Structures are given as structure tokens and as C-alpha cells.
Amino acid sequence: MNPAQTPEATASETRTPEELPGVVTRLFKGVVYAEADEKIWQSLIGLASHVRDYVAVLGLDLILDESEGYAFLKSREDPDGDLPRLIARRQLTFNVSLLLALLRGRMLEFDTNSSELRLIMTEQDIADMVSVFLPESSNEARILDQLGANIKKVVELGFLRKMRGQAGTYEVARILKAYVDAQWLEEFDARLADYLTSLAGTGTGTEAKEVESK
Numbered sequence: 311m312n313p314a315q316t317p318e319a320t321a322s323e324t325r326t327p328e329e330l331p332g333v334v335t336r337l338f339k340g341v342v343y344a345e346a347d348e349k350i351w352q353s354l355i356g357l358a359s360h361v362r363d364y365v366a367v368l369g370l371d372l373i374l375d376e377s378e379g380y381a382f383l384k385s386r387e388d389p390d391g392d393l394p395r396l397i398a399r400r401q402l403t404f405n406v407s408l409l410l411a412l413l414r415g416r417m418l419e420f421d422t423n424s425s426e427l428r429l430i431m432t433e434q435d436i437a438d439m440v441s442v443f444l445p446e447s448s449n450e451a452r453i454l455d456q457l458g459a460n461i462k463k464v465v466e467l468g469f470l471r472k473m474r475g476q477a478g479t480y481e482v483a484r485i486l487k488a489y490v491d492a493q494w495l496e497e498f499d500a501r502l503a504d505y506l507t508s509l510a511g512t513g514t515g516t517e518a519k520e521v522e523s524k
Contacts, residue, residue: 329353330360337361337372337383341468341485344379354381373488380485405460410469412439413482414490433478436461 336342336350344351354361355376362372365383374381402410413431416439420429431439437457461480464470469486473479 327357327360330357330364333357333361334364337365337381341380341382344376351379351381375488378484378487380488382485382488402463403460405456406463408443409436409440409457409460409464410486410490412443413464413469414486417482417484417486429482430473431480431482433457433461433480436480 333350333354336347337354342350342354354374358372358374365372369386370383371386372381373384413436416431417429420426440457461470465472465480469483469489470480471483473481
């Protein structure tokens with residue numbers, strides 16, 4: 311200890327900030343958004359280093375994107391499987407995985423070509439986007455009938471948000487960029503053949519992707 315420091319000063323520097331438990335608890339409940347959780351967000355920004363150190367002990371990483379305005383906890387890679395998983399993973403069907411990949415691709419295109427911050431899509435926009443990838447031999451009507459259930463699942467995952475007062479209209483949540491990353495997109499072409507085979511009814515379908523619940 312520095313001789314110039316008093317015991318009181320040392321204790322003040324090492325004690326846990328009062329806001330830390332509340333911030334960490336909120337992160338365990340799900341994604342923290344700057345616009346929706348302004349108070350918690352401000353505390354998180356100020357305590358980011360404390361939060362990272364705290365959750366690292368539990369085998370978790372803090373993913374914080376100030377420019378996009380979101381933060382969440384993610385399990386660290388554990389090839390040996392020694393750590394218990396605190397953030398549950400959800401298996402996605404190939405239909406939902408396909409929809410997520412297409413939405414991520416649309417967001418990439420949107421960010422490249424538009425100065426707007428919010429990507430808004432209608433159910434018809436989403437249906438048109440998905441139908442391009444349907445094989446000619448598939449039962450398009452049946453597949454599109456399933457689209458409502460797939461959209462609902464993506465809403466539950468937090469990657470689409472219903473627009474208030476606008477039926478059938480959604481905002482594509484920017485946090486999708488963190489979950490469907492560049493590596494995932496690079497593998498998309500390889501997966502697409504399997505998707506099309508499954509959609510055509512000639513395959514059994516595979517579990518295409520896992521994401522951690524938020």
C-alpha cells in the first residue's frame with residue numbers, strides 16, 4: 311500500500327460500486343438497450359470495466375456496443391466443456407436460421423446504401439425476401455404460410471421488433487449484427503444448398519444454428 315494512502319482511501323478504491331449488482335442482474339435478464347434502459351445503460355457505461363471483471367469469473371464476456379446502443383452477456387468459448395453454461399443456447403430450425411441470415415444480409419445492404427438508422431420491413435417485404443430463395447419445386451404457398459410462425463420466433467429472439475400502431479411492420483434490431491456475425495454469413499452459401507433441399511421437401515432438415523438466449 312502506498313504510504314500516502316489512508317486505509318479509508320484504499321477501502322474506497324477497492325469496494326464494489328453500489329450500482330454493480332443491479333447492472334449485472336439486469337444483464338442476466340437479457341439485452342440492455344440504451345434507449346429502453348437509459349438509467350441502467352448510463353451505469354453500465356461507467357462500470358464497464360467492473361462488469362467485465364465480475365462476469366469473467368463466471369466464464370462470461372460483456373459485449374458492449376456504445377455506437378449501436380446495446381449490451382449483453384455471452385459465454386466464453388469452452389472447448390473442453392468444463393464450465394457450466396449460464397447463458398442458455400437455443401437450437402434454431404433451418405427456416406428460422408435462413409430468415410436470420412437473410413435479415414442480416416438485408417441490414418448489411420441497408421447500412422451500405424442508406425443514411426437511415428432504422429431498417430423497417432413489412433411482412434410482405436420479408437415474404438418477398440424469403441421467396442427468392444425458394445426452389446421452383448417447393449410448395450411456395452405452404453412455405454409462406456409458415457413465415458408467420460418464423461417471424462414470431464424471430465420476434466421472441468429479439469431480432470425483430472413490432473412497430474407500434476403499424477400492423478405487420480417490424481424494425482430489424484441492430485443487435486442482430488452481433489449474433490449473426492461475419493463468420494456466420496461466410497458459411498451461409500455453404501448452408502444454402504441444404505436449406506433449399508430441406509425446403510423442397512427432399513431432406514429432413516437440420517439444426518442450422520444456435521444462438522444464446524437474450
